[in-house]
Amino acid sequence: MKILVCLKQVPGKDAPVRIEANQRAIRDDVPYEINEPDLFALEAALRLKEAQVQGGSEPAGEPQSEIVALTVGPARASQALREALAKGADRAIHVEGAEAPQLDAYAVAEAITRAIAGESYDLILTGLQADDDGFGQTGVIVAELLGAPHATIIMEIVPVAGRARIRAKRELEGGRFQWVEMPTPAVLAIQSGIGKLRYATLMGIKQAKNKPLRQTTLEELGVRPSLNRQVIERLYVPAKRQGGELLTGTAAEQAAQLAARIRREIPR
Amino acid sequence: MILVVAETHASGEVNPASLEAIAAAQQLGTGAVCAALLGGDASAVAALTACPIERLYHGQHPSLATYSPDVWVQALVQIYEQAQPTLVLLAHTYQARDFAPQLATRLGGALISDVTGVKSPAIFIRPMYQGKLAAEVSFRPDIPGVVTVQIGAFNRASLRRDGAPAPVTMVNVTPDAPRIEAGEIFTEAKQAIDLSHAPVIVAVGRGIKDPKNLDMARQLAAAMGAELAASRPICDSGWLPMDRQVGSSGQTVAPKLYLAVGISGAIQHLVGMRGSRTVVAINKDPDAPIFEIADYGVVGDLFEVVPALIAALQASPGAPPD
Ligand SMILES: Cc1cc2nc3c(=O)[nH]c(=O)nc-3n(C[C@H](O)[C@H](O)[C@H](O)COP(=O)(O)OP(=O)(O)OC[C@H]3O[C@@H](n4cnc5c(N)ncnc54)[C@H](O)[C@@H]3O)c2cc1C
Numbered sequence A: 001m002k003i004l005v006c007l008k009q010v011p012g013k014d015a016p017v018r019i020e021a022n023q024r025a026i027r028d029d030v031p032y033e034i035n036e037p038d039l040f041a042l043e044a045a046l047r048l049k050e051a052q053v054q055g056g057s058e059p060a061g062e063p064q065s066e067i068v069a070l071t072v073g074p075a076r077a078s079q080a081l082r083e084a085l086a087k088g089a090d091r092a093i094h095v096e097g098a099e100a101p102q103l104d105a106y107a108v109a110e111a112i113t114r115a116i117a118g119e120s121y122d123l124i125l126t127g128l129q130a131d132d133d134g135f136g137q138t139g140v141i142v143a144e145l146l147g148a149p150h151a152t153i154i155m156e157i158v159p160v161a162g163r164a165r166i167r168a169k170r171e172l173e174g175g176r177f178q179w180v181e182m183p184t185p186a187v188l189a190i191q192s193g194i195g196k197l198r199y200a201t202l203m204g205i206k207q208a209k210n211k212p213l214r215q216t217t218l219e220e221l222g223v224r225p226s227l228n229r230q231v232i233e234r235l236y237v238p239a240k241r242q243g244g245e246l247l248t249g250t251a252a253e254q255a256a257q258l259a260a261r262i263r264r265e266i267p268r
Numbered sequence B: 001m002i003l004v005v006a007e008t009h010a011s012g013e014v015n016p017a018s019l020e021a022i023a024a025a026q027q028l029g030t031g032a033v034c035a036a037l038l039g040g041d042a043s044a045v046a047a048l049t050a051c052p053i054e055r056l057y058h059g060q061h062p063s064l065a066t067y068s069p070d071v072w073v074q075a076l077v078q079i080y081e082q083a084q085p086t087l088v089l090l091a092h093t094y095q096a097r098d099f100a101p102q103l104a105t106r107l108g109g110a111l112i113s114d115v116t117g118v119k120s121p122a123i124f125i126r127p128m129y130q131g132k133l134a135a136e137v138s139f140r141p142d143i144p145g146v147v148t149v150q151i152g153a154f155n156r157a158s159l160r161r162d163g164a165p166a167p168v169t170m171v172n173v174t175p176d177a178p179r180i181e182a183g184e185i186f187t188e189a190k191q192a193i194d195l196s197h198a199p200v201i202v203a204v205g206r207g208i209k210d211p212k213n214l215d216m217a218r219q220l221a222a223a224m225g226a227e228l229a230a231s232r233p234i235c236d237s238g239w240l241p242m243d244r245q246v247g248s249s250g251q252t253v254a255p256k257l258y259l260a261v262g263i264s265g266a267i268q269h270l271v272g273m274r275g276s277r278t279v280v281a282i283n284k285d286p287d288a289p290i291f292e293i294a295d296y297g298v299v300g301d302l303f304e305v306v307p308a309l310i311a312a313l314q315a316s317p318g319a320p321p322d
Helices: A036-055 A075-087 A105-115 A138-146 A202-208 A251-265 B016-028 B042-049 B069-083 B094-106 B211-224 B232-236 B267-273 B302-315
Strands: A002-007 A009-011 A032-034 A066-073 A091-096 A123-127 A150-160 A165-171 A176-183 A186-190 A213-217 A230-236 B002-005 B033-038 B056-060 B087-091 B110-115 B117-120 B123-128 B133-139 B145-149 B168-172 B181-187 B200-204 B227-230 B257-261 B278-283 B296-299
Touching (some): A002 A138, A036 A066, A036 A186, A075 A091, A091 A105, A105 A138, A138 A186, A138 B094, A150 A176, A150 B094, A251 B296, B002 B016, B016 B117, B033 B042, B069 B094, B094 B110, B094 B145, B110 B133
Parallel strands (some): A002 A066, A002 A123, A123 A186, B002 B033, B002 B087, B200 B257
Antiparallel strands (some): A009 A032, A165 A176, A176 B181, B123 B133
16 A cells, blocks of 8 residues: 655744744744644554555555655755654655745645656545644645545544555544545545554664655745635734633642632532 | 535534524625525524525435535535625534535635634634634635634624525535445444533643653542543543543533643633633643633643642632532
């Protein structure tokens, strides 16, 4: 089974978000990390490959299972691909461009589909949304551009009939689930929590250095921010809604005040 | 005209979030609002035609009995072509997440997702960077626009219709056979704990750092006579079972007191607990969104505050009952 995993680098969880003077982007002098749901997408792909290799369900005469990690991002994003290779992806594609952070979900989906033109994947995995833009659209648009079926908020993946079909467990609201089944090639948007994330091993990090990393650029693919179908006019820090009472002092003083309030709310 | 696509629950009932979407369309103030319903029974039709809408487009086809993104998109494109709206609007539900980007792309347009407000009829406000920032977003001119609105962001209380129900236009849609086969909807068997009636809840989030620190949270819960609950990452990591998760994909709770410890207050968590009578938050980040809905807040390190709070609760005799 040939699996493409789409990853995005986003500002680290504790990174400060400061707005650029033009009010349309954030300052990029922050630490970056792989978007969390995308890490789970990679994990899902690694598990699928391991299951197929171990289970001997690689159909005879078929090409070996292969995991390809792809990112659309500026030069710094190659770090995300190195990490994916170190964790076990077989090769990587970097669609590089300084303008990548300005692209909307549609333009990113165009970049992804153009970058893989001529290749055929059985499965394309993305995280269900990025912690920065929060569009939650890229995977679904990739499916639409490829004419492939898709499912979102996926918690489990099971290949059916070799690699001809795929079963996926969709999360629904309120702790409910549903299995869906579709022919491959298919696109699945992965929810966080699909399985415990692995760390890269030292061996993996060493091997990653020799794995192929293909570079292409937004320019070569003809993708520019002018393809965007939605425009960020202005970014701002939202006015805080009036919260309640903040308890101040040392931890012990805060705790004493809080204990008194709690006792008032829920008398013993 | 704005076309609001309504969603029904498996029970047949119209999702209240769809009524909020109608309220959002009204608030845009750009004229007529119509609704679209795919499949659905007479009670859903009645609920929608009792809203202040101009017309209900009711899509009919046997395959509309179960949701599938392919079928939904094809049916809605047909209704779109017949109704010719200037904007399509729907609630940002899991179902909308699944098909709205496909619908927008199929129409040659774009989706502005998770909208929480409108600045003008052409400029929508949506959160970015996990709610740390807000963005004003517009569509590129002359393309079809689709908008999803965040659940709870628009008030449906003002929706009132005088007089007769809105007229219904039946649309016989002709989608292809679905490529995606959908199975039964189910819950995991071991849903052992029902938090929905718990009077007091202590909920822990990623700030707790390590599963061994859960003991401290358990002690706090014991001192308060509370049930222990958690945000999603805690359950994802297997530190607490899934049935202790509060939020859009977990349980919805409404205790007298909800104490959030090391929880940032993401929207998917808030939807599960904002019905609580009193919300208390302990978080080291003064900008954490949880403080916006907290009645009492402590900005501080939970590893200092929680032990002190346990000690204070154990020492305090309790307020005299009144
Ligand atoms: C489709 C979908 C469904 C989802 N469903 C749910 C759901 O049902 N329930 C849910 O909870 N989430 C859900 N989420 C995830 C949600 O978006 C958030 O990622 C999640 O709620 C974050 O959990 P958290 O607040 O524990 O972690 P974080 O956001 O990482 O917050 C941790 C907090 O701890 C604080 N902290 C850290 N250290 C300390 C310390 N020493 N002392 C005090 N404070 C500290 C930090 O300041 C921070 O605010 C869903 C997401 C999606 C996309």
